[in-house]
Amino acid sequence: LIASTTKVRSQLISERKSHLESQHELEAKYTAEIKSLKSNIKTLKREATLTQKASSADKVQILSLETKVRELEGKLDDLELDQVLHDSNVVGGLIDEPAQINSSDPKEIDSLRLELEQVRGDLSSKKYEIECMEKGIESSKNIYNQMIDSLFLTRSNLIEANRSLREQLALKDNNEVDHPPPPINNLKENESEQVPKELQLSALNPPPSQIFSAGGVEAVSLPATAPIVTSSLMSPMLIYFILTLVLITIIWFMARKWWNSRKKSNIEYSPYQNYFLSSPGISEAELYDRRRLVGDRN
Structure with missing residues (x-):
């Protein structure tokens, strides 16, 4: 526009x-x-x-x-x-x-x-x-x-x-x-009303075949046959809106994957940590204090 x-x-x-x-x-x-x-x-x-x-x-x-x-x-x-x-x-x-x-x-x-x-x-x-x-x-x-x-x-x-x-x-x-140019907000609302519901649902919920994993991170790819220019109702602002939603979805999946992996790494311990925790008289807090003391010496 x-x-x-x-x-x-x-x-x-x-x-x-x-x-x-x-x-x-x-x-x-x-x-x-x-x-x-x-x-x-x-x-x-x-x-x-x-x-x-x-x-x-x-x-x-x-x-x-x-x-x-x-x-x-x-x-x-x-x-x-x-x-x-x-x-x-x-x-x-x-x-x-x-x-x-x-x-x-x-x-x-x-x-x-x-x-x-x-x-x-x-x-x-x-x-x-x-x-x-x-x-x-x-x-x-x-x-x-x-x-x-x-x-x-x-x-x-x-x-x-x-x-x-x-x-x-x-x-x-x-x-x-x-004939002034229409506001961006009104344009978005009008275009979202004119777009078919199937196209909106397909943009918000991509099919499972379009979700792939790379290095443990899930990402969503655009469909190869997405009707970007075929429909007469499509406009540059609608394409921009759809790309923005897809980008937000990809960022959300990557952030979720990263958060889950970080949370899992914080919960799991090494075999040595399990050994010390299974020893009598050693609590998890004492193990943390010893690890901190060793780190300060180094």
């Missing part, structure tokens, strides 16, 4: 150790994943901040380009209007001297148009860059949200795994508490 209880406890301890090891492995795994996700989130935040700053700078540049475009468009419109007015005056004869014409140079108008086209091209490219940056920021936000969801899912999985391990350990503890 003690061995089985120790075995169960050792199994429970080993299971607890394995559960703790698996829990530590899960915690280490999820902790590494959480750290990796946090570092990725920080990187994405940094990139999003830089992108927003670049986008803000580009937006300022776009505003300045738009202002410049409006200025150039106004200048170009003024020049074209002056050119149209000048052409109409010349045609109508309002201006007599061509040298006094205060008109704009066509080269200046062409240069303004070229500059306006360049500015418009820069403006279009900046707008395209802004659109790309906004799309990148949107995708970064989506990735960031996915990582946040993955982080929460990892944490929930870790919590669920810990809860499952705790429930298993609690169930093991409850099973151990609900």
Whole structure:
């Protein structure tokens, strides 16, 4: 019973150790994943901040380009209007001297148009860059949200795994508490009640063929065909109980034999002792005193 209880406890301890090891492995795994996700989130935040700053700078540049475009468009419109007015005056004869014409140079108008086209091209490219940056920021936000969801899912999985391990350990503890090992005295009583009477009588009163003598001492041997393990009612405690009874019986027979032999040796005397006791005037007490005196001299 003690061995089985120790075995169960050792199994429970080993299971607890394995559960703790698996829990530590899960915690280490999820902790590494959480750290990796946090570092990725920080990187994405940094990139999003830089992108927003670049986008803000580009937006300022776009505003300045738009202002410049409006200025150039106004200048170009003024020049074209002056050119149209000048052409109409010349045609109508309002201006007599061509040298006094205060008109704009066509080269200046062409240069303004070229500059306006360049500015418009820069403006279009900046707008395209802004659109790309906004799309990148949107995708970064989506990735960031996915990582946040993955982080929460990892944490929930870790919590669920810990809860499952705790429930298993609690169930093991409850099973151990609900089924304590029965007391030894009660176990002996129950087993003695369950054992057949023939088996008890055969254990207490062995047959004569099992009693043998060795050196003048009687001993009782166990029967060769004793049903130690065959019966389903037999248990280690019952075997221990029977062996204890047999050992006590052997010790009792040996002690009885030794006591009888000692008692017999004290009663019997040698032929010399019988001779002295048969002599007149010598009593048993005087013989004992003489033997004691001789022993003291020696």
